[in-house]
Amino acid sequence: MIRYTLITVLLLLAAFVAQQFIPAFTGLYHSRVLLVHLVFLCAAVTVGAPAMLLLAFIGGFLWDAHCAIGPHGGDPEVYSQPVESLRFGYSILLFAALGYLMQGVQPLFRQGKWQVSAALTGIAILIYLLAEYLLINFVRGEFHFRAAVAGQVVLTAGMTMLFSPLVFWLLFKLSELCQNPILPAAGNKRRRRR
Amino acid sequence: MKPLHLLALMLFLAGTVWALTRSEEAVREIQAAYYSAVSPFLKSGSAMETRARALLDEVEHSKALAAETDTLRAEVGRLRIIESRFRELERENAQLRHALDFPKTTNFEVVAARVVRRHPTTWWQTLEIDAGSDRGIGTQLSVLSNEGLVGKVHRIDSGGDRASVLLITDEQCLVSARVEGTPEVGIVSGRRGHFEGTPRLRLRFLSKDAAIRPGLRVFTTGRGGIFQPNILIGTIESVEKGPLDSEAVVRPSVNFEDLGTVFVVLANDS
Numbered sequence: 001m002i003r004y005t006l007i008t009v010l011l012l013l014a015a016f017v018a019q020q021f022i023p024a025f026t027g028l029y030h031s032r033v034l035l036v037h038l039v040f041l042c043a044a045v046t047v048g049a050p051a052m053l054l055l056a057f058i059g060g061f062l063w064d065a066h067c068a069i070g071p072h073g074g075d076p077e078v079y080s081q082p083v084e085s086l087r088f089g090y091s092i093l094l095f096a097a098l099g100y101l102m103q104g105v106q107p108l109f110r111q112g113k114w115q116v117s118a119a120l121t122g123i124a125i126l127i128y129l130l131a132e133y134l135l136i137n138f139v140r141g142e143f144h145f146r147a148a149v150a151g152q153v154v155l156t157a158g159m160t161m162l163f164s165p166l167v168f169w170l171l172f173k174l175s176e177l178c179q180n181p182i183l184p185a186a187g188n189k190r191r192r193r194r
Numbered sequence: 195m196k197p198l199h200l201l202a203l204m205l206f207l208a209g210t211v212w213a214l215t216r217s218e219e220a221v222r223e224i225q226a227a228y229y230s231a232v233s234p235f236l237k238s239g240s241a242m243e244t245r246a247r248a249l250l251d252e253v254e255h256s257k258a259l260a261a262e263t264d265t266l267r268a269e270v271g272r273l274r275i276i277e278s279r280f281r282e283l284e285r286e287n288a289q290l291r292h293a294l295d296f297p298k299t300t301n302f303e304v305v306a307a308r309v310v311r312r313h314p315t316t317w318w319q320t321l322e323i324d325a326g327s328d329r330g331i332g333t334q335l336s337v338l339s340n341e342g343l344v345g346k347v348h349r350i351d352s353g354g355d356r357a358s359v360l361l362i363t364d365e366q367c368l369v370s371a372r373v374e375g376t377p378e379v380g381i382v383s384g385r386r387g388h389f390e391g392t393p394r395l396r397l398r399f400l401s402k403d404a405a406i407r408p409g410l411r412v413f414t415t416g417r418g419g420i421f422q423p424n425i426l427i428g429t430i431e432s433v434e435k436g437p438l439d440s441e442a443v444v445r446p447s448v449n450f451e452d453l454g455t456v457f458v459v460l461a462n463d464s
Binding site (some may be wrong): 032054057060069 | 242
């Protein structure tokens with residue numbers, strides 16, 4: 001179990017590296033495949049709550065380090081209106097909330113119905129992006145929701161979800177290597193059939 | 195709830211509170227460590243993106259590109275002549291200033307850099323350039339294109355050969371601006387999440403009865419210590435009068451989707 005948890009942590013770190021090679025599709029409302037989020041969500045359903053929280057902390061912390069914008073700077077007499085921005089670390093909470101959402105379908109996943117979890121990754125990413133956008137609007141103090149934002153959110157969630165079977169397949173292989181079955185109920189069923 | 199889960203939750207919450215209470219300086223250090231670790235992959239990733247874009251451009255517009263190259267060659271030749279004349283004038287100007295003991299008011303040295311990555315994050319309006327501290331670039335320096343103001347440098351990678359630029363279309367990039375031919379000054383800022391068409395900027399804190407109209411150009415004032423004066427930001431598209439002040443919607447002069455080369459203004463002593 002510990003070995004598998006460590007491997008999921010390494011997989012999450014590898015996702016950060018791979019994310020650098022994934023560009024935004026400018027023709028599709030700047031949507032992109034959020035590989036880091038996908039790996040976290042897929043791993044979250046395969047591990048226990050403590051390991052999921054560890055992954056949420058690492059994922060959210062590094063994602064904020066990836067995205068944080070530098071200090072405002074300039075003469076405060078001229079730029080007297082402070083620019084409120086999202087605090088470093090907010091993604092950790094969002095990652096954990098979505099991790100718990102994924103853990104909600106863990107019983108189904110353990111029965112071998114990984115397809116439900118795969119579909120839920122898309123919904124979770126949709127919720128994540130909407131929550132992030134709503135937070136930006138809340139901090140700004142004005143609400144604007146354009147069709148392009150909806151397009152970006154839906155396409156990003158959809159495109160990312162398409163890759164979830166691949167990540168689950170990788171996790172199944174890794175769990176086999178670690179001799180840590182992540183689908184015990186499905187394994188029992190197979191054994192009974194034999 | 196199992197004791198192990200409870201313990202993990204407590205540790206998680208403690209860690210989250212720790213992260214949320216980091217100071218600006220501590221966040222910069224964390225970010226510098228992160229980018230130093232992923233720097234080799236960033237370079238490969240952006241090189242791939244640049245190559246893919248170049249290939250697509252080549253396939254789509256090879257004839258147009260050839261014609262454009264010819265025009266640009268001619269333009270470079272013309273500008274070289276102008277530059278040599280400009281350098282002569284600059285030398286002459288420096289000599290005269292020295293002779294008259296006249297203080298130097300502006301210094302406008304620029305470094306050209308290529309855009310190697312666009313939109314590296316979901317909502318934040320940034321781009322990455324292939325020049326960093328190795329070419330004298332630091333944070334809070336203004337970035338221009340031949341069309342006008344692009345943004346400012348907000349992060350330098352530890353390798354020293356890359357930097358990240360915060361575009362004026364992001365709401366965190368504020369620019370002190372003036373409207374040409376009027377005494378009106380205000381603050382220009384963008385808004386996140388505008389991806390369709392040309393993004394618009396908002397010029398706020400204008401006087402209630404500001405005598406401005408669509409079509410007037412907006413320039414930097416030079417106040418605030420970041421952006422040099424008289425850099426074109428954009429053109430007023432519409433004006434909204436409020437009970438206390440007025441706002442104007444500004445169309446940026448720069449086409450942010452087509453940025454290939456930008457210029458970082460090194461000296462910031464205007």
